[in-house]
Amino acid sequence: MKGQLQEAFTELYGKQAVDTFFCPGRVNLIGEHIDYNGGLVMPCAITFGTYLLVTPNDDNVFRFKSLNFNEQAEVPLQSSYQKTGETWYNYPIGVIDHFQKNGKRLQGLDMLFYGDIPIGSGLSSSASIEVVTAFALNQLFNAGYSRLELVKLSQAVENKFIGVSCGIMDQFAVAFGEENKALKLDCNSLEYEAVDSNLGNYVLAIINTNKPRKLAESKYNERVQECQTALKALQQQLDITYLCDIDTETFNKCKNLIEDETVLKRAQHVVEENDRVKLAAEALNDNDLTEFGRLMYASHDSLRDLYEVSGKELDTVVEYAKTNPDVAGARMTGAGFGGCAIALVEGSAFEQFSKEVIVYYTNKVGYAPAVYSSLIGNGVGTLNEAVKS
Ligand code: ADP
Ligand code: MG
Numbered sequence: 556m557k558g559q560l561q562e563a564f565t566e567l568y569g570k571q572a573v574d575t576f577f578c579p580g581r582v583n584l585i586g587e588h589i590d591y592n593g594g595l596v597m598p599c600a601i602t603f604g605t606y607l608l609v610t611p612n613d614d615n616v617f618r619f620k621s622l623n624f625n626e627q628a629e630v631p632l633q634s635s636y637q638k639t640g641e642t643w644y645n646y647p648i649g650v651i652d653h654f655q656k657n658g659k660r661l662q663g664l665d666m667l668f669y670g671d672i673p674i675g676s677g678l679s680s681s682a683s684i685e686v687v688t689a690f691a692l693n694q695l696f697n698a699g700y701s702r703l704e705l706v707k708l709s710q711a712v713e714n715k716f717i718g719v720s721c722g723i724m725d726q727f728a729v730a731f732g733e734e735n736k737a738l739k740l741d742c743n744s745l746e747y748e749a750v751d752s753n754l755g756n757y758v759l760a761i762i763n764t765n766k767p768r769k770l771a772e773s774k775y776n777e778r779v780q781e782c783q784t785a786l787k788a789l790q791q792q793l794d795i796t797y798l799c800d801i802d803t804e805t806f807n808k809c810k811n812l813i814e815d816e817t818v819l820k821r822a823q824h825v826v827e828e829n830d831r832v833k834l835a836a837e838a839l840n841d842n843d844l845t846e847f848g849r850l851m852y853a854s855h856d857s858l859r860d861l862y863e864v865s866g867k868e869l870d871t872v873v874e875y876a877k878t879n880p881d882v883a884g885a886r887m888t889g890a891g892f893g894g895c896a897i898a899l900v901e902g903s904a905f906e907q908f909s910k911e912v913i914v915y916y917t918n919k920v921g922y923a924p925a926v927y928s929s930l931i932g933n934g935v936g937t938l939n940e941a942v943k944s
Contacts, residue, residue: 556606557938560622560669564608567620568665572608574695578687578935579604580678581728582761582888582897584752585854586832588862590722590742592782593797594829597739597836598724599752600732601761602932603672605683607691612663617651619644621668632663638716646681649716650688653708659698673925676763677894681717682725685709690730690935703745705935706730720776732934739836743797750839752931757844757883760900762912763925764868766893774864775890778821785822788813798822799829824861828854848884848899852877855886855896864891868920872896875915879908900928 557575564572579600586596612618620627624643630636636652638645647666654661668687674680689705689712692698700708709726713719723745728738736749786798789812795801801809806826813819831850838846855873859865869887873896876885881904888897900908909926917923 556671560606560608560667563622563669564610564665564667567667568610568618570610570665572667573610574608574691575938576607576609576687576691576694576935577604577938578607578683578690579729579732579932580672580680580683581725581732582678582759582895582929583724583728584737584888584897585835585850585886586828587854587858587886587888588778588864588890589799589825589829589832590724591779592799592825592829593743594799594825595739595741595832596724597737597750597832598728598732599737599931600729600934601672601678601759601929603670603678603927603929604729604932605668605670605672605680605687606938607687608667609691609695610665611695612665615663617648617663618665619647619668620666621670623668623670623674632661638718643684645717646684646712647688649712650685650692650709652716653689653712654692654696654698659692659696661692661696664695673763673895673927675768676765677768677889678761679725679729681713681719682709682721682729685712686726686729686935694937702730702934728934730934732932734933735931737836737839737931739832743799748836750836752839753842754899754931755842755844756902757899758902758905758928759931760898760905760908761927761929762872762896762898762916763927764872764893764895764916764920765922765924766866766868766920768890768893771890771892771894774892778862778864781818781821782825784815785813785818785825788818789822798825801826803827803830820861820863824857828857844883844899848882851884851886851897851899858887858891862891866892868893868916868924869896871916871919872898872912872924875912879904879911881908 881901883899885898
């Protein structure tokens with residue numbers, strides 16, 4: 556991979572790239588729609604992501620090219636930038652803007668991006684391109700940001716410069732991911748534990764439904780609102796700041812405070828899902844993938860029935876998984892309404908799984924999904940440190 560990218564760089568810019576960086580994408584293993592409710596999530600970095608090859612120039616310009624998109628750009632080095640339309644290079648420009656506004660001294664750069672990750676499918680290619688750019692600038696110009704600061708500034712770029720409201724989980728996972736570890740992350744305190752996730756004979760299958768996520772944003776905002784309503788109702792009696800401040804037992808005692816039936820279902824998902832993350836971490840610690848798989852299925856069922864963020868496409872993948880004895884568990888991952896599902900599949904059965912899920916899904920949905928197998932990889936780094944070398 557690196558050789559081919561180096562060739563592409565040389566062809567484009569007529570010189571060698573002096574540095575290559577890689578930032579993975581992520582999947583959330585369990586803990587969905589929890590980040591904005593102050594609870595626990597459990598993402599991990601995957602071995603697909605975004606490469607960035609770069610060489611400084613003396614021309615005081617930033618040149619942007621991505622092998623995934625046709626548009627390329629050249630913009631002068633200046634003290635601040637505006638978002639231009641909907642072009643992909645808003646992401647690296649947003650990061651540069653942040654460095655500039657914070658007084659970090661930059662120099663012109665020739666940059667080539669390439670993502671081997673499905674883009675726009677819920678595997679956080681956006682966090683990946685933000686963090687790889689931030690990491691590269693930090694290293695090339697000795698800007699002195701800590702890894703956590705890079706996470707926060709990348710999230711700020713996505714929220715403010717790009718204009719997408721997202722929690723911190725994605726940027727955190729792609730920056731702090733560790734090989735064969737899941738990150739049990741408290742989205743509130745940002746304390747985390749890297750939980751040993753030796754998948755043993757299993758591989759992580761990623762099934763991209765290839766469904767455009769049209770409804771995702773408005774429904775996402777609606778869920779955030781519903782959780783707020785539930786929280787307010789519970790606060791009449793409980794001294795809590797987030798829904799995830801209580802466990803299922805407490806919730807069951809107080810849930811009659813929530814009058815609206817829909818709001819009640821949303822809150823029940825959140826509280827139970829947060830408890831499931833704790834159980835899932837224990838299961839991983841015990842190397843009990845059967846129990847972990849059971850929790851994945853329970854998570855999916857809850858997202859389908861209580862939180863209502865799944866859909867025919869994601870449900871079809873999980874429905875198939877349940878018929879296959881070589882699958883320990885499966886669930887939708889990410890915000891829902893399309894995007895990707897994940898499954899823990901016995902390694903030697905992966906090819907068979909892949910073939911069968913494609914046939915099953917295509918028959919039911921009318922078009923094919925894409926299926927990948929991934930390892931749990933490292934977070935952002937220079938290419939030699941990162942998993943893919
Ligand atoms: P995702 O679920 O993949 O994060 P988003 O819609 O949040 O989906 O982000 C996808 C956008 O991120 C792309 O449309 C593009 O603007 C940018 N992006 C991601 N990866 C790349 C890449 N390799 N090259 C250029 N732009 C990229
Ligand atoms: Mg994204």
